[in-house]
Amino acid sequence: MSATEQLLSRNENYAAAFDLAGLAAPPAMKVAIVTCMDARLDPTRLLGLKPGDAHVIRNAGGVVTDDVIRSLSISQRELGTREIMLVHHTGCGLMTFTNDEFAAARERDSGQRPEWSAGAFNDLEQDVRDSVRRVLECPFIPRKESVRGFVYEVETGLVREVK
Amino acid sequence: MSATEQLLSRNENYAAAFDLAGLAAPPAMKVAIVTCMDARLDPTRLLGLKPGDAHVIRNAGGVVTDDVIRSLSISQRELGTREIMLVHHTGCGLMTFTNDEFAAARERDSGQRPEWSAGAFNDLEQDVRDSVRRVLECPFIPRKESVRGFVYEVETGLVREVK
Numbered sequence: 599m600s601a602t603e604q605l606l607s608r609n610e611n612y613a614a615a616f617d618l619a620g621l622a623a624p625p626a627m628k629v630a631i632v633t634c635m636d637a638r639l640d641p642t643r644l645l646g647l648k649p650g651d652a653h654v655i656r657n658a659g660g661v662v663t664d665d666v667i668r669s670l671s672i673s674q675r676e677l678g679t680r681e682i683m684l685v686h687h688t689g690c691g692l693m694t695f696t697n698d699e700f701a702a703a704r705e706r707d708s709g710q711r712p713e714w715s716a717g718a719f720n721d722l723e724q725d726v727r728d729s730v731r732r733v734l735e736c737p738f739i740p741r742k743e744s745v746r747g748f749v750y751e752v753e754t755g756l757v758r759e760v761k
Numbered sequence: 762m763s764a765t766e767q768l769l770s771r772n773e774n775y776a777a778a779f780d781l782a783g784l785a786a787p788p789a790m791k792v793a794i795v796t797c798m799d800a801r802l803d804p805t806r807l808l809g810l811k812p813g814d815a816h817v818i819r820n821a822g823g824v825v826t827d828d829v830i831r832s833l834s835i836s837q838r839e840l841g842t843r844e845i846m847l848v849h850h851t852g853c854g855l856m857t858f859t860n861d862e863f864a865a866a867r868e869r870d871s872g873q874r875p876e877w878s879a880g881a882f883n884d885l886e887q888d889v890r891d892s893v894r895r896v897l898e899c900p901f902i903p904r905k906e907s908v909r910g911f912v913y914e915v916e917t918g919l920v921r922e923v924k
């Protein structure tokens with residue numbers, strides 16, 4: 599059975615016991631979390647999120663791209679969130695290659711060079727600080743009282759703040 | 762206490778009982794899931810994901826933007842995933858305004874017009890099909906045997922396929 603079929607089968611069990619039909623769309627805790635797509639990093643478990651608590655935005659690296667800015671702007675302007683947590687993590691795949699290496703490899707295997715950068719970085723804590731700054735400088739994200747950057751340690755399970 | 766402080770406090774409990782230090786980075790089920798940031802939609806619960814199972818990519822709407830293409834390309838090329846599930850949902854905030862309305866509102870409150878589109882859509886199932894097509898047409902995502910589109914129903918908990 600494919601992974602997709604297995605997950606759809608698990609969803610049937612979930613739907614059979616579903617009791618969250620009345621949940622409101624605006625996040626109850628008024629917080630948006632930006633983090634990596636990494637399979638080891640589950641915001642539900644590691645932050646103890648309950649259904650309806652928070653917006654969760656995830657991409658490769660948890661880096662603040664234009665698409666993350668778009669999502670955060672919609673989160674605050676249309677759905678009332680006020681706090682932002684940016685969470686990178688140790689052992690991130692984006693520290694294992696450079697943007698040039700990634701683009702050259704894609705050009706080799708597809709004949710085309712991507713127009714986007716892979717978002718690779720060397721210095722984990724500096725990338726968190728850069729991500730925080732990018733949010734703070736954005737005119738489309740109005741609530742800036744609590745924009746905080748963190749590193750999740752895949753070795754310990756701890757989320758520690760980057761100052 | 763702020764939402765951020767509450768979540769950090771929950772993380773301390775998580776880290777105190779942490780036993781996943783040996784988890785590998787490549788997703789065990791070799792699948793990447795793209796879905797919305799919506800607080801009512803928790804991939805962990807609704808698909809029964811276990812730690813390490815899958816890459817999870819989330820943005821406003823679960824739409825396939827350049828940043829999602831970047832993440833999927835890294836997921837397949839660097840971390841070995843082979844299947845893709847694209848999951849939109851009923852009651853999505855992106856069906857409640859138009860791109861022009863959103864851009865005009867941001868221009869009013871910030872004095873600047875965003876360069877990006879909000880990604881709004883009218884027809885939920887058509888947007889799923891468009892997202893699937895965008896992945897299928899992308900030269901940087903090599904594995905296309907299982908790229909399937911779905912709608913998660915916030916009213917029933919069910920994930921149903923869009924053909």
